[in-house]
Amino acid sequence: MQRSVRLKSFELFARDINDVDVALLHALSISVRWPHRPKDWDLLRRAGHGIVAVDGIGRVFGSAMWFPHGNDFATIGLVITTPRTQAQGGGRWLMDQVLERCGDRNLALNSTHVAYPLYVSLGFTSEAIVYMRQGEAPQALSSMPALDGDLGDLPNDTLSEITALDARAFGTDRARLLALLAEDASIATLSRGGEIVGYSMCREFGRGFVIGPTVARNDQDAVHLTAAHLKKLQGRFVRVDTRERDGVFAEFLQQSGLGIAETVTTMSKGRRFLNRDSNEPWVYGLAGHALS
Ligand SMILES: CC(C)(COP(=O)(O)OP(=O)(O)OC[C@H]1O[C@@H](n2cnc3c(N)ncnc32)[C@H](O)[C@@H]1OP(=O)(O)O)[C@@H](O)C(=O)NCCC(=O)NCCS
Numbered sequence: 001m002q003r004s005v006r007l008k009s010f011e012l013f014a015r016d017i018n019d020v021d022v023a024l025l026h027a028l029s030i031s032v033r034w035p036h037r038p039k040d041w042d043l044l045r046r047a048g049h050g051i052v053a054v055d056g057i058g059r060v061f062g063s064a065m066w067f068p069h070g071n072d073f074a075t076i077g078l079v080i081t082t083p084r085t086q087a088q089g090g091g092r093w094l095m096d097q098v099l100e101r102c103g104d105r106n107l108a109l110n111s112t113h114v115a116y117p118l119y120v121s122l123g124f125t126s127e128a129i130v131y132m133r134q135g136e137a138p139q140a141l142s143s144m145p146a147l148d149g150d151l152g153d154l155p156n157d158t159l160s161e162i163t164a165l166d167a168r169a170f171g172t173d174r175a176r177l178l179a180l181l182a183e184d185a186s187i188a189t190l191s192r193g194g195e196i197v198g199y200s201m202c203r204e205f206g207r208g209f210v211i212g213p214t215v216a217r218n219d220q221d222a223v224h225l226t227a228a229h230l231k232k233l234q235g236r237f238v239r240v241d242t243r244e245r246d247g248v249f250a251e252f253l254q255q256s257g258l259g260i261a262e263t264v265t266t267m268s269k270g271r272r273f274l275n276r277d278s279n280e281p282w283v284y285g286l287a288g289h290a291l292s
Contacts, residue, residue, distance in 0.1 A: 017050030035206030077290020106270035200225035208237025214285030219248035222284035
C-alpha cells in the first residue's frame with residue numbers, strides 16, 4: 001500500500017489523529033461546516049482510532065476515524081477532506097488506509113450524499129436512511145401517548161444495567177463507548193415490572209445537545225425517553241439522528257420542532273448491520289453520525 005499520495009501541489013502523509021492539535025481538527029470540521037467542537041473531537045479520539053492527512057509542515061487536510069466494537073465490527077466516521085483538496089483522490093486514499101487498518105472487521109457507516117459514490121465503489125451497500133433532525137426544544141411538548149412503565153434517571157456509574165439491553169438493539173456490545181458517552185451525559189430509563197426496557201442518553205454536542213443513543217421497545221417508549229430530556233432543554237438547540245421515517249416517534253419529533261435538516265445513508269460492508277426484530281429493543285436515536 002502506498003504511504004503517501006500527491007494531490008496536484010500537495011503531498012500528504014497519514015499520521016495518527018492523536019498526534020495533532022485538536023484545534024487543527026476543529027478547523028478541518030469547520031471547513032466542511034460540521035458542528036463539532038474541540039471537546040467533541042476529544043471524545044471521538046478517546047472513543048476510537050483515526051488518521052489525518054498532513055502535508056510536510058504539519059497542516060491537516062483530511063481525517064478518517066474508525067470505532068471498533070468487539071472483535072469483528074467497527075463503525076467508520078469523520079471522513080473529511082478540506083474543500084481545497086477535494087476531488088483529487090484524498091478521500092479514497094484515506095478510506096483505503098482505514099480499510100487496511102480495520103482488516104476483516106464487518107463495517108458500518110453513515111454516508112453523506114457527496115461521499116456515497118466513494119463508499120459504493122469500496123463495496124459498501126445501503127441499509128437505511130438516517131434523518132438528522134434538529135431545532136429548538138419547545139417550551140411545552142405536544143400530546144404524548146400513554147406512559148407504560150416508570151421513568152427514572154440512571155446514575156452514570158451503574159451502566160451495567162443497560163449494556164446488555166443496548167447490545168441486543170445495536171447488534172454488538174459497545175459498553176466501552178457507552179461508558180465514555182455517559183461521562184458527560186444524563187441518562188433516562190424506562191422500567192416495567194422492575195426491569196429496564198429502554199434508555200436514552202443526552203449530552204452536549206456541537207451547537208447544543210444530542211439526544212441519543214435512545215434504545216426502546218416501541219415508538220411510545222422512545223417518545224417518553226426522548227421527552228424526558230426535551231422537557232429540561234426548553235429553548236436549547238437539540239439534535240436527534242433517527243432511522244424512523246414515520247410513525248409515532250417521528251411525528252413526535254416533528255411536532256416538537258425537530259425538523260429534518262439532512263439525511264444520510266447507513267451503509268455496511270461484510271455482515272448486515274441493521275437487523276430489526278419486533279421482539280427485541282431497537283435503536284431509535286443514534287449515538288451520533290460517526291458512531292451510528
Ligand atoms: C466525502 C469526501 C471525504 C470525499 O473526499 P474527496 O477527497 O473529494 O474524495 P476523492 O477525490 O478521493 O473522490 C472519491 C470519489 O468521490 C467522487 N467524487 C469526488 N469528487 C467529486 C466531484 N466533484 N464530482 C463527482 N464525483 C466526485 C468520485 O466518485 C470519486 O471517485 P473516483 O476516485 O472514482 O474518481 C469529501 O467530499 C468531504 O470531506 N466532504 C464533506 C464531508 C463529508 O461529507 N464526509 C463524508 C462523511 S460520511
